[in-house]
Each structure stands twice: as structure tokens, then as C-alpha cells.
Amino acid sequence: MKQMRSSPVALLLALLLVLTLVGGIAVTAYARACSHVYGTPTITVRYAEKNSSGHTVITTTTKVCRVCGHVDETVTSVRESHDIHMYDLGHNLGQATHTFHWRCDICLWVQRTQTIPCEGPPCPAPYGFQLRPEVQ
Numbered sequence: 001m002k003q004m005r006s007s008p009v010a011l012l013l014a015l016l017l018v019l020t021l022v023g024g025i026a027v028t029a030y031a032r033a034c035s036h037v038y039g040t041p042t043i044t045v046r047y048a049e050k051n052s053s054g055h056t057v058i059t060t061t062t063k064v065c066r067v068c069g070h071v072d073e074t075v076t077s078v079r080e081s082h083d084i085h086m087y088d089l090g091h092n093l094g095q096a097t098h099t100f101h102w103r104c105d106i107c108l109w110v111q112r113t114q115t116i117p118c119e120g121p122p123c124p125a126p127y128g129f130q131l132r133p134e135v136q
Helices: 008-033
Strands: 042-051 054-064 071-080 084-092 097-104 110-117
């Protein structure tokens, strides 16, 4: 029978594999043994599913342990109603019109925009108009 000889490359690859496995296990064990000391959390807020009934607020809180680098991430999702207010977009020069829109102050979703005839500038105060709802 022929005797198999180990090549230096095969030995090196085997050694790298063993070190990688041992190193990965050691890092995981260290992270589990750490009594985490978190720094200041990073909080990210975004708005999704914007429609006529409201919007969804998605809040992500990320904390990183200052000792071992463990990352703890918490995501919450809450459905809210809009906070709609009317905004005056001003006089449209050369068109003798004035534009308003109704927008949510939280997620910036625009409920509607309305343009009405205006004899300005100067334009009358926007709340002096009797605004009619737009037909959708």
C-alpha cells in the first residue's frame, strides 16, 4: 500500500479551519459571559404604510455593549392617526390662483391640495375663504 503524505498546504488549511472554529466559539462564549454595559442607544424612527386612515411608526433602538461589542436591537411598530393641518402654499403668479394643502405634521403625508381663484396679490387671508372639498 502506498503511504499518504500530508502536504504543507493541507496542514495549513486544516490548522486555519480549527482556529476559525475555536475563535468563533470563544467570541460567542465571551459575549454570553459578558454582563453587557451599553452605551447611548441609537434611535431611528420611520413612517410606513401612509394612507388616508393613518400611518405606521416604526422605531428601531440599537444598543452596543462597550465591553464585548454585542448589538441589541429592538423594533416596535405602532399604528397612529394623522395630525392634519392646512398649509398656505401661496399665490400662483400669473395664474390668479392660490393653493392650499392639508398635510400630516407627523409623517408629512398630504391629504389633499386645493387651488382656488384669487384676485391677489396681495391675497386675502387663507381662512377668509369658504373652501369647498375637492371631488375625488
